[in-house]
Amino acid sequence: METEYKTDVLIVGTGPAGGATGALLSSYGISNMMINRYRWLANTPRAHITNQRTMEVLRDLGQSVEEEAYLHATSQELMGNNVFCESLAGEELGRMRSWGTHPESMAEHLLSSPCRMNDLPQTFMEPILFKTACSRGSETRMSTEYLSHEQDADGVTTTCRDRLSGREIRIRSKYLVGADGGNSAVAEHLGLPFEGKMGVGGSMNILFRADLSHLVAHRPSVLYWVMQPGADVGGIGMGLVRMVRPWNEWLIVWGYDINEPAPDVTPEFAQGVARQLVGDPELEIELLSANVWTVNDMFATHMQKDRVFIMGDAAHRHPPSNGLGSNTSIQDGFNLAWKLAAVLKGQAGPGLLESYSEERAPVARQIVTRANKSIGEFGPIFEALGMDGGVDPEKIQRNISARADASDAAEAQRAALRKAIELKSYEFDCHGVEMNQRYASSAVVTDGQTEPAFARDPELHYQPTTWPGARLPHVWLFARDGRKLSTLDICGHGRFTLLTGIGGEDWAEAAGQIADELGLPLDVHVIGPRRDYEDHTGDWARAREIRDNGCVLVRPDHHVAWRSETLSGDAAQDLRRVLTSILNR
Numbered sequence: 147m148e149t150e151y152k153t154d155v156l157i158v159g160t161g162p163a164g165g166a167t168g169a170l171l172s173s174y175g176i177s178n179m180m181i182n183r184y185r186w187l188a189n190t191p192r193a194h195i196t197n198q199r200t201m202e203v204l205r206d207l208g209q210s211v212e213e214e215a216y217l218h219a220t221s222q223e224l225m226g227n228n229v230f231c232e233s234l235a236g237e238e239l240g241r242m243r244s245w246g247t248h249p250e251s252m253a254e255h256l257l258s259s260p261c262r263m264n265d266l267p268q269t270f271m272e273p274i275l276f277k278t279a280c281s282r283g284s285e286t287r288m289s290t291e292y293l294s295h296e297q298d299a300d301g302v303t304t305t306c307r308d309r310l311s312g313r314e315i316r317i318r319s320k321y322l323v324g325a326d327g328g329n330s331a332v333a334e335h336l337g338l339p340f341e342g343k344m345g346v347g348g349s350m351n352i353l354f355r356a357d358l359s360h361l362v363a364h365r366p367s368v369l370y371w372v373m374q375p376g377a378d379v380g381g382i383g384m385g386l387v388r389m390v391r392p393w394n395e396w397l398i399v400w401g402y403d404i405n406e407p408a409p410d411v412t413p414e415f416a417q418g419v420a421r422q423l424v425g426d427p428e429l430e431i432e433l434l435s436a437n438v439w440t441v442n443d444m445f446a447t448h449m450q451k452d453r454v455f456i457m458g459d460a461a462h463r464h465p466p467s468n469g470l471g472s473n474t475s476i477q478d479g480f481n482l483a484w485k486l487a488a489v490l491k492g493q494a495g496p497g498l499l500e501s502y503s504e505e506r507a508p509v510a511r512q513i514v515t516r517a518n519k520s521i522g523e524f525g526p527i528f529e530a531l532g533m534d535g536g537v538d539p540e541k542i543q544r545n546i547s548a549r550a551d552a553s554d555a556a557e558a559q560r561a562a563l564r565k566a567i568e569l570k571s572y573e574f575d576c577h578g579v580e581m582n583q584r585y586a587s588s589a590v591v592t593d594g595q596t597e598p599a600f601a602r603d604p605e606l607h608y609q610p611t612t613w614p615g616a617r618l619p620h621v622w623l624f625a626r627d628g629r630k631l632s633t634l635d636i637c638g639h640g641r642f643t644l645l646t647g648i649g650g651e652d653w654a655e656a657a658g659q660i661a662d663e664l665g666l667p668l669d670v671h672v673i674g675p676r677r678d679y680e681d682h683t684g685d686w687a688r689a690r691e692i693r694d695n696g697c698v699l700v701r702p703d704h705h706v707a708w709r710s711e712t713l714s715g716d717a718a719q720d721l722r723r724v725l726t727s728i729l730n731r
């Protein structure tokens with residue numbers, strides 16, 4: 147017999163995308179239900195690099211959520227010696243300071259965000275998001291498999307299988323979110339357009355415990371790249387020994403030829419690969435799991451069909467290079483959740499929801515392209531070491547040794563290797579890709595202001611701006627009681643916020659009037675001497691790109707909705723125009 151349940155938003159999947167969306171919707175007071183076909187969350191560490199933008203989402207969910215993430219994470223200081231070696235015990239061939247640990251990059255990180263990059267395996271991230279969601283009101287049904295859905299003018303009816311009883315159940319919701327991963331059935335049933343290809347490379351994960359402190363603790367890192375014959379076949383560009391917990395839990399990623407049958411990763415096979423990459427023929431590992439997976443290169447060019455949305459890996463399918471998988475998935479949730487909340491609360495028309503795909507589909511394209519390009523950018527390292535011409539171990543060894551010679555050729559080889567390693571900043575220190583997302587959509591009003599050009603490489607360097615569509619720049623402000631708060635702290639939390647300065651007080655009055663008119667909570671903060679927040683350092687004055695009496699209107703997801711350089715002739719009229727346009731009223 148069929149059972150019918152009701153909720154406002156049904157979320158298929160409790161991974162990073164689904165968990166974040168549930169946690170955010172519950173924080174905004176929206177009824178939602180998350181389902182997962184399995185009885186529990188991720189059982190392997192999978193994604194781990196957690197970037198500043200994702201930490202800002204967790205911070206927006208609350209101090210305790212952010213702090214719990216840091217508590218379980220390996221901190222940034224231990225992430226940064228990206229080593230290239232023959233094996234962990236063998237010769238080191240080069241190293242790059244990664245993940246914001248180069249002093250120059252660290253300064254950029256510190257200036258960009260109140261949050262710190264860290265390494266938080268998915269087995270820790272998912273429970274944090276899930277607990278936050280459930281404790282704030284999300285309903286959950288585990289062991290519940292999505293089968294199909296049908297939508298009509300008023301809502302969506304989703305059919306699922308309760309895997310404990312075998313019965314089919316129906317869940318009626320106003321909206322459905324497919325956060326069901328890279329093999330998304332929701333995306334398939336919607337027939338959304340995709341570009342790219344699945345299965346462009348073969349890879350295997352070998353998760354194990356072994357104390358390798360003696361080989362790594364002096365050069366702490368998240369990633370140790372191993373160059374051995376076959377290391378450029380399939381996989382993610384090179385053999386990888388990834389730290390899961392310092393320094394006794396590890397994940398090896400090793401490729402295989404996608405045109406051949408996938409190898410059977412038996413315990414003996416796994417131990418053999420581990421011994422080879424660690425470089426210790428006697429190594430004993432405690433094997434935790436082993437599986438094969440494929441490298442994908444595919445993204446949705448549209449992420450919504452009427453009342454149904456896709457997010458996370460359901461929309462962008464790519465290798466773990468650049469560590470963008472779980473980060474982008476959580477950030478998709480941050481983009482969609484406030485829009486769903488605004489529509490469900492009657493503060494916005496359904497047209498607002500179309501901005502989700504307008505804003506996030508370009509991000510999907512960008513990150514899938516970046517991650518796959520990063521695999522190819524290992525090529526120059528292989529070339530510099532003469533490892534691109536086959537797998538003859540003796541020839542490879544001769545080429546590696548040649549770089550230590552006192553000859554012009556060897557000097558050129560050393561220079562080529564340094565340059566090739568430097569190129570890998572586009573994978574391991576790619577701050578711009580993480581932070582520079584600027585949206586162009588119906589949920590942003592630029593009033594014809596032109597986008598500021600990037601002064602430096604936009605993939606490598608974040609460039610703050612209050613240009614509408616960009617994320618609000620972070621600077622530290624000081625409350626009257628001395629507390630230090632980020633500009634991001636005084637915005638967000640599911641609400642629109644207007645920031646102004648001395649002489650801009652009329653914005654506050656206008657905002658109050660428009661908030662009443664539209665039934666929309668709208669916070670206003672005046673920044674300046676003896677006002678709500680002080681800009682003692684002058685950092686806000688330098689970042690805001692408006693005059694003291696201008697304003698910056700910030701969306702609940704920290705992106706700038708609109709700005710005015712000075713106090714306008716009719717502040718209320720301007721705010722009404724902008725907000726009714728954004729909110730599709």
Ligand code: FDA
Pocket residue numbers: 158159160161162163164165181182183184191192193194195268290291292293325326327328331351437439457458459460465466467469470471472475
């Ligand atoms: P995710 O796949 O995490 O979650 C999907 C959810 O939907 C799960 O809860 C699943 O049970 C549920 N679900 C699926 N179908 C369902 C159905 N029909 N009914 C009900 N529930 C359903 N990334 C990275 O950055 N570094 C890495 O090293 C790795 N390694 C890695 C290894 C392996 C084996 C995988 C599978 C993935 C990775 N990734 C990764 C990718 C990373 O894990 C990924 O980007 C995020 O988990 C994406 O989060 P989502 O929430 O979108 O999907």
